[in-house]
Amino acid sequence: MDKLVIATRRSQLALWQSEYIKAELKKFYPDMEVELQEFVTKGDKILDVPLAKIGGKGLFTKELEVAMLNGEAHLAVHSLKDVPTQFEDGLQLAAVTKRFDPRDAFLSNDYISLDELPQGAVVGTTSLRRRMALKLLRPDIELKDLRGNINTRIAKLNAGEYDAIILAATGIQKLGIEKEVKHFSPINTDVMIPSMGQATLGIETTTDPKIVEIVSVLNDKDAHIESTIERSFVDKLQGGCQVPIGVKATIIDENSIRVQAIVGMPDGSEYIEEDITADIEDFEVVGQNLAQTFIDQGAKELLERAEKVAFK
Missing domain, CATH: 3.30.160.40 (Porphobilinogen deaminase, C-terminal domain)
Structure with missing residues (x-):
């Protein structure tokens, strides 16, 4: 096969992840052309409503899946936490990459940690999982919805809309933007248990055996074991x-x-x-x-x- 087309979202983090997979593939197939094809997903368009309220599952993957089924792309790179556990006919999870930092992270310009937040502090997150964890840790704090890409969320924090926000540590680290806030602190998984597949990249393909074989070189054994448990749960x-x-x-x-x-x-x-x-x-x-x-x-x-x- 001479050329592979990767379907990707247009966000800065999605493009980083797709470029990362492109570079990894080129290590194994230096003569193969690997091209990125950008798409805007429903999850990217709807920024004023919590994702859980409009369905959650597949909001960041559907348009990429349609592109693969239509023959416009051969594979898609996803944050595995966004990938539903069941696939459309003709599609499959062909590989999972080595896991990055799976922890959530605390970001603030005024406070070092969750423990340091004052009574009634405003914390930004829309994730139901993070909301539950935060209320178990600090029932006194006020939770406020937080949507948008990573840069948008940090901009809202820096504009003073929140005392702190909670994001996945891996996205901040990949983009190298830890220093855009005064305090960036990953949260131990004993304190806040991550979502399934967090910090792992999932490579979705059609069921074409040639494509599956090509991307299988990206599969990480440890990540496969861990994500299999999490996703089956x-x-x-x-x-x-x-x-x-x-x-x-x-x-x-x-x-x-x-x-x-x-x-x-x-x-x-x-x-x-x-x-x-x-x-x-x-x-x-x-x-x-x-x-x-x-x-x-x-x-x-x-x-x-x-x-x-x-x-x-």
Whole structure:
């Protein structure tokens, strides 16, 4: 194959990620032409409504998927946390890359950390998962919606609209913009459990065996194991952006893996949380089994109620 076309969103971070994958592919296929084709997704266009309120799933992937199915592109690069656990016919997750920093991050110009925030401080986030975690940590703070790309969100913080905001650490680090705010501090996953696949790039392709084989060189074994657990956990619970779910699998050694997971109400009033260690050889079923443990404790009913009250 002489040429590969990567479908990508136009945001600065999406372009960084697509350029990164392009460079990685060129290491393995130096003679192959790799081109980026830019698209604007529904999630990029709707900036005044919380994503969970308009569906969440697939808002940043649909237009890229249509391009692949129409033959306009061969693959798409996604933040894996944005990729639904089920795919349209003719599409698949062909590879996941080595994980970057999976933590969420605290950003502020006036305060060093969440602990240092004064009573009633205004914190920006629209993520239901982060809202739940923040309310569990600091029930006194005021939460305010925060939409837009990374640069827009930081600009709102710098304009004084918030005392602090919470973003994924990896996006800030990739763009090298940590110093655009006075205080940038990643939050330990023991304090705030990330979303499934956070800081991993997912490479989506058609089911064309030639394309799948080409991008398979990008697949990272550890990231594959961790993301399989996380995505199967969410898939079993039938959850996504519309409900507060955090799950993080971390390989401890060659034999064992730790899985942290939490589901609950956006206001933190109710939640179910588990922290387990499992045999790494069972990674294909660990997520499903853990999800069943949550279901046995009433997780599905809890998430149904969480979805109904979110953003009302």
